[in-house]
Amino acid sequence: MNKKLFFLYLTITFFLSVSCEDTLKPVPDENLIVVRAYIYAGQPVKDIILMSTLALDDESTEPTPVDSAEVILSRGNENFTLEPVYAYDTTETDTTFSLTYHYPDSDLIVGVGDTFQLEINYMDQKLTSQTIVPAKPDSFSASIDTLWVPEFKRNRDYINWIVADSNRIKLDWDNPNELYHYLLMDNVETDPNPLEKQAPPRWKRFVSQPFADTSYTILPTVVTHFGRHDIVLFHVQTDYVLLYQSSGQDSRDLNEPYSNIKGGLGMFTAFNSDTASVYLVKKENSN
Numbered sequence: 001m002n003k004k005l006f007f008l009y010l011t012i013t014f015f016l017s018v019s020c021e022d023t024l025k026p027v028p029d030e031n032l033i034v035v036r037a038y039i040y041a042g043q044p045v046k047d048i049i050l051m052s053t054l055a056l057d058d059e060s061t062e063p064t065p066v067d068s069a070e071v072i073l074s075r076g077n078e079n080f081t082l083e084p085v086y087a088y089d090t091t092e093t094d095t096t097f098s099l100t101y102h103y104p105d106s107d108l109i110v111g112v113g114d115t116f117q118l119e120i121n122y123m124d125q126k127l128t129s130q131t132i133v134p135a136k137p138d139s140f141s142a143s144i145d146t147l148w149v150p151e152f153k154r155n156r157d158y159i160n161w162i163v164a165d166s167n168r169i170k171l172d173w174d175n176p177n178e179l180y181h182y183l184l185m186d187n188v189e190t191d192p193n194p195l196e197k198q199a200p201p202r203w204k205r206f207v208s209q210p211f212a213d214t215s216y217t218i219l220p221t222v223v224t225h226f227g228r229h230d231i232v233l234f235h236v237q238t239d240y241v242l243l244y245q246s247s248g249q250d251s252r253d254l255n256e257p258y259s260n261i262k263g264g265l266g267m268f269t270a271f272n273s274d275t276a277s278v279y280l281v282k283k284e285n286s287n
Contacts, residue, residue, distance in 0.1 A: 033066060033127055035266030037118055040273065041110050041133050045073065048082060048101040050120065053265070065099035069122035073103065075115065080108050110270070112136065118268045129261050129268035134235045137181060142231060142276040143170035147223060148283040149195065158196075162220050169218040169278055173233060180241045182234050183208040183216055189227035195280065196224070210241045226280045234273045243267050 037048040050066040071082040082101040110116075112135050120127040147167055152158045161167060171183070187204040206222050223229060242258040259265045 033069070033120065033122055033125060033264040033266075035118075035120065035127060035129070035261050035264055035268060037129070037266070037268040039073075039110050039116060039131070039133070039270045041112055041136065041271070043110065044103065045080070045082065045108060045110065046085070046100055046102040048118075049099070050101065050122075066122060067099055069101075069120050071101045072119045072121075073108070074117040074119065080105075112272060114270075116270065120264070125263060127261050127264040131237065131239075131260075131268050131270045133270040134179075134237060134272045136272045137233045137235050137274045138174040140171070140173040140233050140274040140276060142278060143168075143172075145276075145278055147220065147278060147280045149226075149280060150283045164220075167220045169220075169223075169231070171216045171218065171231065171233070171276070173214060173274075175212070175214045178212040180210045180212050180236050180238065182210045182236060183218075184232045184234065185218060185222065185229055186232070187225045187227055187229050189225070192225035192227045194225050210236055210244050223278070223280050226282065229278050229280065231276045231278060232273050233275075234271045236271055237269050239267065240269045240271075 032053040034051045034053055035049070036051075039045055039047070048071060050069055050071070052064045052066050067084045067086075069084075073080040073082065080103050082103050085100055085102045087098045087100070110133055112133055114133045116131055116133070118127075118129045118131075144166075147169075150157070150161065152161070173181075175181070183206075185206040192204060204225050206218070208216070218231070239258070239260045246258040257265075258267075260267060260269070
């Protein structure tokens, strides 16, 4: 989910939902905290983002990062204090930055079944939430590990390659309890060449919506660049699904987006995943 859109959606729909109720409530000021805190089994904690909501008369295009909050993860009697880290991205025309809270040491290992509490202290606000780390997807596999690309002399050759059943990536896993998952396919090459050089620029990444099933088929049209693609199946908690579903409402819906943050807005949740890799490789002519 796009981070900028996530925070803008939360702030805008929150203000709309409050202002349209029968009994008007005070509109929160620009210091209300919006949280996006994701932790992943077996991975370092570095995906916790805090933003300040926008006041109604603020003409800014995006919320302001909060870099001075006290952020603590707890697991039982263990407490882990997170630190803000800036990342800068400089192009020929602009420099942008992002701010995330990281845990700097190596003694925090996110394990299956762990219950984590999140506490955020900022100015006079205290935000809390809790999540449980889900199990890893069971028996995840892909039907193929290499997509061979022949020379396309005609447009029809490319179409035939796309529609061939043997070029479909069929993903399977066990899911007897109908738990929710989503898929991410990402080209991990540094500078991959596009499959169709004449086509307009296309994304090298594909993300599905959350769903409860035991299989998924990725068509060759989604694999747009040469090289290695990691296909990651995430097991997600119900609260993430509720957030995703509430974020799909259109401008006629004025419901506040789902939040599991007490004292603020946003989401704290945990993920677990398994990965399969598929390579898109040019087939060399035998002649």
